[in-house]
Amino acid sequence: MGGFFHTICDYIAPKRCIGCGTMDTWMCSSCIQKNLAIQHIPFDQAVTQALHIHSLTTIGAYGNPFWRKAITQLKFQYTVEMAPLLSLLLRETLLRHTTILQHAAQHHRKICVLPLPAHPKRLRERGFNQTELIARSFHLPPHCVLYPHALQKIRYTHSQTHFDYTTRFTNIAGTIGINQNMVLQELRSSIIILIDDVITTGATIREAAQALSTVQPSEIHALAIARG
Numbered sequence: 500m501g502g503f504f505h506t507i508c509d510y511i512a513p514k515r516c517i518g519c520g521t522m523d524t525w526m527c528s529s530c531i532q533k534n535l536a537i538q539h540i541p542f543d544q545a546v547t548q549a550l551h552i553h554s555l556t557t558i559g560a561y562g563n564p565f566w567r568k569a570i571t572q573l574k575f576q577y578t579v580e581m582a583p584l585l586s587l588l589l590r591e592t593l594l595r596h597t598t599i600l601q602h603a604a605q606h607h608r609k610i611c612v613l614p615l616p617a618h619p620k621r622l623r624e625r626g627f628n629q630t631e632l633i634a635r636s637f638h639l640p641p642h643c644v645l646y647p648h649a650l651q652k653i654r655y656t657h658s659q660t661h662f663d664y665t666t667r668f669t670n671i672a673g674t675i676g677i678n679q680n681m682v683l684q685e686l687r688s689s690i691i692i693l694i695d696d697v698i699t700t701g702a703t704i705r706e707a708a709q710a711l712s713t714v715q716p717s718e719i720h721a722l723a724i725a726r727g
């Protein structure tokens with residue numbers, strides 16, 4: 500059934516690389532290699548304390564049409580097959596360009612993977628939360644646990660795209676909370692990895708980290724596809 504369905508979908512909208520148009524893939528390996536611009540920024544003590552975030556890792560620039568297309572294809576064209584591809588890139592980046600996993604193993608810390616939440620209204624419109632799809636496709640090492648609903652969007656916000664830097668911070672304030680139904684104890688002293696699609700001003704990530712500071716994780720890292 501699934502195979503038949505996929506065949507029909509391929510017939511209606513055949514897969515083509517969003518970079519070069521090569522058939523049968525959404526992102527060919529040569530376009531991925533060409534467009535990768537991994538940035539891993541570990542913050543010093545002062546910045547970490549102010550932002551509640553220990554590092555920020557992205558795989559490309561949102562200004563690069565390749566990554567912009569990859570995200571809009573998933574988010575607005577509902578091509579859910581993009582999620583496992585993007586997830587794989589994030590996982591490889593985490594393994595090869597950061598020491599977060601080794602650090603967690605050395606200090607016997609559990610890693611908790613938390614996607615940035617979508618408001619229920621947005622979920623109804625789109626049918627899925629793209630960051631949750633990406634996080635769910637993450638093939639996690641044994642000491643990593645996915646908490647897809649640990650964070651909740653508690654207030655609806657309009658798309659951030661048209662706001663300037665200051666307005667984005669005001670627009671987002673008080674919008675993310677912790678799901679009180681889950682066992683908060685499970686996040687305590689863990690290393691949290693927040694998953695997002697695009698980080699522009701960092702306002703959303705900061706808001707999530709602020710909400711999480713109450714459960715006292717040992718570290719919070721942000722991992723996203725693109726930086727705006």
Ligand SMILES: [Zn+2]
Pocket residue numbers: 516517518519520521526527528529530531
């Ligand atoms: Zn290509």
